[in-house]
Amino acid sequence: GESVGLHLPTLSVQEGDNSIINCAYSNSASDYFIWYKQESGKGPQFIIDIRSNMDKRQGQRVTVLLNKTVKHLSLQIAATQPGDSAVYFCAFTTSGTYKYIFGTGTRLKVLA
Amino acid sequence: EAGVAQSPRYKIIEKRQSVAFWCNPISGHATLYWYQQILGQGPKLLIQFQNNGVVDDSQLPKDRFSAERLKGVDSTLKIQPAKLEDSAVYLCASSWGSGANVLTFGAGSRLTVL
Numbered sequence: 551g552e553s554v555g556l557h558l559p560t561l562s563v564q565e566g567d568n569s570i571i572n573c574a575y576s577n578s579a580s581d582y583f584i585w586y587k588q589e590s591g592k593g594p595q596f597i598i599d600i601r602s603n604m605d606k607r608q609g610q611r612v613t614v615l616l617n618k619t620v621k622h623l624s625l626q627i628a629a630t631q632p633g634d635s636a637v638y639f640c641a642f643t644t645s646g647t648y649k650y651i652f653g654t655g656t657r658l659k660v661l662a
Numbered sequence: 663e664a665g666v667a668q669s670p671r672y673k674i675i676e677k678r679q680s681v682a683f684w685c686n687p688i689s690g691h692a693t694l695y696w697y698q699q700i701l702g703q704g705p706k707l708l709i710q711f712q713n714n715g716v717v718d719d720s721q722l723p724k725d726r727f728s729a730e731r732l733k734g735v736d737s738t739l740k741i742q743p744a745k746l747e748d749s750a751v752y753l754c755a756s757s758w759g760s761g762a763n764v765l766t767f768g769a770g771s772r773l774t775v776l
Contacts, residue, residue, distance in 0.1 A: 558702055582762030593666075593753055593767030594705065601762070611754055639704050645762050650691050651703035 555630060558637060561658045569627040573640030573653045576621065580642040584650070585625045588637045597625070597638075627658075635660045664688065666768035668754050680709045680742035683771045687736070689757030693717075694731055695765065696739050697753040705753055711737065744775045 563569045575583075586594035590617035600607045600614045600623075607614050613626040622641050640653040667686040675681050687694050692713050697705035708727065710718040714734040722729065726745070731737040739746055751772050755765040 582766060586767075591769075593755075593769050594765075596764050596766070599764060641765070643762055647718075648712070648757065649707065649710060650695070650761070650765055652697075652706070655704050 558655045558657045560659060562659045562661055563630050564661050566629055569625075569630045569634070569658055571625045571627075571638045571656045571658065573623040573625075574621060575623065575640070575642050575651075575653070576605060577642070577644065577651075578618075578621065579644045580621075581645050582639045582643050583614070583616060583623050585612075585623075586639045586652075587634075588639060588655075590636075594639060609626060630658075630660050632660050632662065634658060666754055666756055666766055667723070668752075668768035668771050670771055671769065672772050672774075675744055675775065677746055677775050678743040680740065681694050681744060681773060682738050683752050683754075683773075685737045685754030685768060687754070688766055691756035691758060691766075692734070693757045695755040695757075696729055697755065699751045699770070701750070708739070708752075736752055741773075743771070744773075746775050747774045749773055757770045 584599045585597040587597050588594045598612050600613050600616050601631045605616050611628045615624045637655045637657050641650045641656045643650045669684050674755050694711045696708045698708050699705045708722045709729045713729040729739045751770040753770045755767045757763040757765050
């Protein structure tokens with residue numbers, strides 16, 4: 551299918567290495583954050599989420615870190631695999647609004 | 663459970679023509695969203711429904727875009743007349759809506775305006 555994110559920032563990592571993808575947000579009232587993965591020709595797929603009362607949450611091979619002081623969110627992927635190649639978006643919202651704002655996205659390329 | 667269904671997957675039209683996209687959310691999801699994703703960008707919210715009422719349509723170009731969610735279930739997004747800059751993927755998403763919850767997205771409808 552047609553590629554998503556031809557002009558997005560790109561992170562290239564070797565297979566097996568760890569990846570770190572970053573996201574900044576501006577609204578200090580944001581209290582719920584989600585990372586999505588979007589493969590070519592598909593809709594965004596949920597990876598992991600975190601609420602503002604936490605600063606770290608771990609899933610299978612993924613960790614999300616939240617720094618509310620500097621309004622920064624990161625996604626760490628351990629032992630990156632070829633199947634991790636995709637565009638990654640952060641999204642954030644404020645409770646009660648259900649309005650989700652998406653970041654600009656980062657394209658992850660996994661090199662064999 | 664079945665995911666969010668969208669149709670058509672692809673549509674090519676001439677500028678000034680009209681087009682409609684359909685979305686069926688996950689059963690029981692009260693909140694439905696339409697996002698526009700231009701190539702190389704993140705999704706941008708067009709309109710948000712809570713059941714069959716509009717919660718936010720501040721970024722919907724109302725002179726040409728319209729959306730409805732009759733009976734609080736499926737939804738249609740219409741563009742009339744289309745412009746070249748409307749070429750994008752139109753993503754539908756749904757969530758439970760009570761509190762901050764994960765959005766589940768459909769595969770999207772890719773529109774090309776010539």
